[in-house]
Amino acid sequence: MTTMERIMGIFDDPEQIVRDLKAKGKKVIGYRCLYVPEEIIHAAGMLPYSTFGTPEPITKADSYFQPCACEFVRNIFDLGLDGKFDFLDGLVLSNTCDAVRHLKNMWTTYIGSVPCYMLNNPQKMYDESAFKFYRHELEGFKKTMEDLSGNKISDASLRKSIDLYDETRRLLKELNELRKRDVPPISGAEALRISMASILMPKEETNALLLQLIDEVKTREIKDADGPRIMVTGSIIDNPTLIELVEDMGGVVVADDLCTSMKYFWYQTKPNEDPMDAIVRFNLERSVCACMHPSEERYDFLQEVIGGFAVDGIIYFNVKYCHPFVYESATFRKKLEEETPVLALEVDHSLSGLGQLKTRVQAFIEML
Amino acid sequence: MATKVTTPGKKSLETTAEISKAIKAYYGGVKVAKEEGKPIIWSYGLTPREIFHALDAHVIYLEHLPLMVGAKQLSGHYIQVAEEEGFSRDVCAFHRCFLGCAVASERDPYLDQFFVDPDIIIATNLPCMSESKSFLYAADYHNVPYYFIDAPINTWGQDIPDYAIEYYTGQLKGALDFMSEHGLGTVDWDKLKEAVSLSKKLILLWNEIDKCRQAVPTPMGTVDGLTAAYPLIQLPGTQLGVTLFERLLKELKGKVERGEGIIDDEKLRLLWFGVPPFYNMGLLNYVEKYGAVVVKSMIEYIAGGAYDPSIMNPDKPLESLAYKALVDIVNPTSENMVNFIRRTVKDFHIDGVVGVVKRSCGLLPGYMRPVKDAVYEDSGVPTTIFDLDGLDIREYDDATSKANLDSFIEALLASKRR
Ligand code: SF4
Numbered sequence: 001m002t003t004m005e006r007i008m009g010i011f012d013d014p015e016q017i018v019r020d021l022k023a024k025g026k027k028v029i030g031y032r033c034l035y036v037p038e039e040i041i042h043a044a045g046m047l048p049y050s051t052f053g054t055p056e057p058i059t060k061a062d063s064y065f066q067p068c069a070c071e072f073v074r075n076i077f078d079l080g081l082d083g084k085f086d087f088l089d090g091l092v093l094s095n096t097c098d099a100v101r102h103l104k105n106m107w108t109t110y111i112g113s114v115p116c117y118m119l120n121n122p123q124k125m126y127d128e129s130a131f132k133f134y135r136h137e138l139e140g141f142k143k144t145m146e147d148l149s150g151n152k153i154s155d156a157s158l159r160k161s162i163d164l165y166d167e168t169r170r171l172l173k174e175l176n177e178l179r180k181r182d183v184p185p186i187s188g189a190e191a192l193r194i195s196m197a198s199i200l201m202p203k204e205e206t207n208a209l210l211l212q213l214i215d216e217v218k219t220r221e222i223k224d225a226d227g228p229r230i231m232v233t234g235s236i237i238d239n240p241t242l243i244e245l246v247e248d249m250g251g252v253v254v255a256d257d258l259c260t261s262m263k264y265f266w267y268q269t270k271p272n273e274d275p276m277d278a279i280v281r282f283n284l285e286r287s288v289c290a291c292m293h294p295s296e297e298r299y300d301f302l303q304e305v306i307g308g309f310a311v312d313g314i315i316y317f318n319v320k321y322c323h324p325f326v327y328e329s330a331t332f333r334k335k336l337e338e339e340t341p342v343l344a345l346e347v348d349h350s351l352s353g354l355g356q357l358k359t360r361v362q363a364f365i366e367m368l
Numbered sequence: 369m370a371t372k373v374t375t376p377g378k379k380s381l382e383t384t385a386e387i388s389k390a391i392k393a394y395y396g397g398v399k400v401a402k403e404e405g406k407p408i409i410w411s412y413g414l415t416p417r418e419i420f421h422a423l424d425a426h427v428i429y430l431e432h433l434p435l436m437v438g439a440k441q442l443s444g445h446y447i448q449v450a451e452e453e454g455f456s457r458d459v460c461a462f463h464r465c466f467l468g469c470a471v472a473s474e475r476d477p478y479l480d481q482f483f484v485d486p487d488i489i490i491a492t493n494l495p496c497m498s499e500s501k502s503f504l505y506a507a508d509y510h511n512v513p514y515y516f517i518d519a520p521i522n523t524w525g526q527d528i529p530d531y532a533i534e535y536y537t538g539q540l541k542g543a544l545d546f547m548s549e550h551g552l553g554t555v556d557w558d559k560l561k562e563a564v565s566l567s568k569k570l571i572l573l574w575n576e577i578d579k580c581r582q583a584v585p586t587p588m589g590t591v592d593g594l595t596a597a598y599p600l601i602q603l604p605g606t607q608l609g610v611t612l613f614e615r616l617l618k619e620l621k622g623k624v625e626r627g628e629g630i631i632d633d634e635k636l637r638l639l640w641f642g643v644p645p646f647y648n649m650g651l652l653n654y655v656e657k658y659g660a661v662v663v664k665s666m667i668e669y670i671a672g673g674a675y676d677p678s679i680m681n682p683d684k685p686l687e688s689l690a691y692k693a694l695v696d697i698v699n700p701t702s703e704n705m706v707n708f709i710r711r712t713v714k715d716f717h718i719d720g721v722v723g724v725v726k727r728s729c730g731l732l733p734g735y736m737r738p739v740k741d742a743v744y745e746d747s748g749v750p751t752t753i754f755d756l757d758g759l760d761i762r763e764y765d766d767a768t769s770k771a772n773l774d775s776f777i778e779a780l781l782a783s784k785r786r
């Protein structure tokens with residue numbers, strides 16, 4: 001079996017990892033989203049596990065959330081109501097958007113089986129008072145993780161976890177830098193699968209596999225690479241179908257700006273003697289979400305990716321009712337379009353109405 | 369086919385008519401200030417307004433424009449302008465409407481009376497995401513400096529930790545410095561203290577006004593209440609706000625003493641949870657044919673009308689304002705909102721809650737089910753929930769809205785008879 005096949009297998013059945021670890025007595029903490037420091041959970045001896053959604057239709061959650069709440073959040077809540085996250089020992093959310101804020105309320109009120117914690121991250125970057133506030137919040141979070149795991153988190157253990165996660169980010173970035181080539185070695189859909197599997201796996205294992213994978217794909221070239229080079233951005237995409245759709249229509253997805261992929265690994269922590277401070281700065285000195293201020297930083301990041309990966313066209317996939325990204329795409333679109341064509345689409349998280357999307361994507365790619 | 373029948377709300381009080389005049393006068397003052405070359409600020413009702421008094425700033429509170437154009441049935445037009453600008457229908461209708469007003473190449477004469485281009489924008493993220501994000505677009509469009517006040521969400525209930533107060537205080541201080549740097553002069557701390565002291569008076573009066581409204585029959589329904597809440601939005605920290613509330617209180621006390629309700633035979637008392645139909649406030653009077661009165665609307669409290677006055681300490685003005693913002697019932701995700709509705713149902717002797725879902729709102733729809741369950745568990749009072757976009761008239765169906773109210777009220781009356 002190639003390393004690529006192994007990673008694809010993990011993507012297809014990520015809960016296998018959890019089952020194995022739980023059998024060995026390890027605790028597993030679900031989390032959403034990039035503002036939850038996995039390193040703290042890891043340093044407490046537990047597995048941080050990113051809760052992705054499924055394309056299943058929503059059933060129970062609709063009598064709690066109105067259908068006008070982001071479908072991704074309703075999907076997660078639906079899975080929670082159904083007991084699908086009962087293997088978790090806790091769920092940690094961060095302060096990103098209105099929908100996730102409500103998820104915290106709903107979860108605490110209606111799902112007793114898994115305790116839910118809200119990490120109150122500021123939505124302002126580069127602000128001394130925000131650093132201070134966030135440090136307090138992180139100390140509280142650290143204490144909660146210590147209590148839950150029964151393990152103390154020392155500076156040394158936290159430093160070790162940060163190094164481990166930085167290595168994952170570095171390796172994923174190195175792999176994805178290969179997509180800058182005229183003919184990329186991996187497709188956009190493969191890149192998303194690799195990234196999501198790497199996010200889910202214990203990082204000790206991820207890093208070893210990524211090292212092998214980089215070696216394995218170095219000489220590879222994807223087929224049909226003569227179409228326009230596309231960057232995909234927008235709300236969460238936790239299903240490669242959308243990327244496949246773009247690639248089936250002749251686009252070559254060379255880069256993305258997704259929290260399930262490039263935004264996860266593009267940045268590293270900066271050297272800092274105090275590991276907690278390193279996490280504070282990591283989260284408040286990089287712009288990975290449309291919820292953060294100022295927004296120029298995110299715009300600059302998009303420009304860096306557009307230039308670096310020689311992007312010909314941008315597709316915004318906004319999950320319906322995802323306010324942060326719906327506003328952002330309207331705000332950025334005009335500026336981006338001055339140099340690079342943009343297609344902004346609203347999608348259901350369950351990917352219903354794919355046929356209509358196909359037509360619009362096809363027309364966009366033909367236009368490029 | 370949607371029916372578009374709209375009627376203005378029927379107000380009953382003299383003081384609310386006076387308050388309407390004060391609104392016009394306020395905006396007239398902003399226009400004059402602009403003509404005199406003074407900087408104009410755009411902000412939102414959940415930015416602590418008292419900080420603006422410390423700088424004698426002239427401010428347009430942007431949530432107000434949609435309400436005003438909504439009442440004149442013009443919101444659909446401005447919403448359309450925003451959609452043509454690229455804003456999806458998923459974006460809050462309030463903010464689409466405000467953005468439409470902000471970027472329209474031509475404005476109708478009514479809006480033109482109030483509209484003034486900004487020189488500075490002070491935004492915040494309370495109560496929702498839309499606040500900070502739509503203002504970013506406006507700042508870009510008008511090419512003006514923008515300051516963002518980050519409000520931590522409330523994960524603590526009533527017990528706000530010092531480090532959170534310190535953070536928000538720092539944000540307010542940052543906003544003051546920013547305004548000073550952009551042509552608004554130096555901060556007058558005595559004025560700020562006085563503003564906090566006047567705000568405290570305002571909320572004490574509002575609480576007394578609320579007590580009067582708890583009387584059966586109620587002397588003031590929410591049609592008047594929504595106008596009466598205006599001083600809470602724009603005039604906290606001013607003597608004018610206090611004076612208007614003193615007059616309102618006097619008028620209400622007289623009505624309570626005389627046992628005068630807003631309708632003759634009050635049989636049912638309703639609480640409106642969600643955004644009322646600003647383009648058709650007459651819907652709130654519609655229920656009166658059943659002897660029902662919409663006594664209160666949660667929106668009356670949207671700009672900070674539900675906090676304990678004892679937290680306001682003029683000697684610590686910024687800390688007081690921080691506390692007030694962080695315990696605000698609309699600050700997600702604490703239980704403060706649900707507990708507040710629970711209390712309101714009891715205090716105002718409510719028989720039924722009308723929960724209306726504005727499809728594009730990121731905040732209130734998420735409270736519907738928890739409010740419904742908590743109120744029922746607490747007092748056995750039922751809640752009906754249906755779709756009604758209070759601002760986008762294109763989404764409004766009068767016949768369906770009335771049918772929803774009819775069946776709910778009939779059920780309430782039937783259970784009263786049993
Ligand atoms: S998709 Fe958008 S609205 Fe939904 S959880 Fe993510 S950021 Fe929030």
Ligand code: SF4
Binds near residue numbers: 463
């Ligand atoms: S709370 Fe809802 S209605 Fe109000 S501004 Fe936010 S999204 Fe719009």
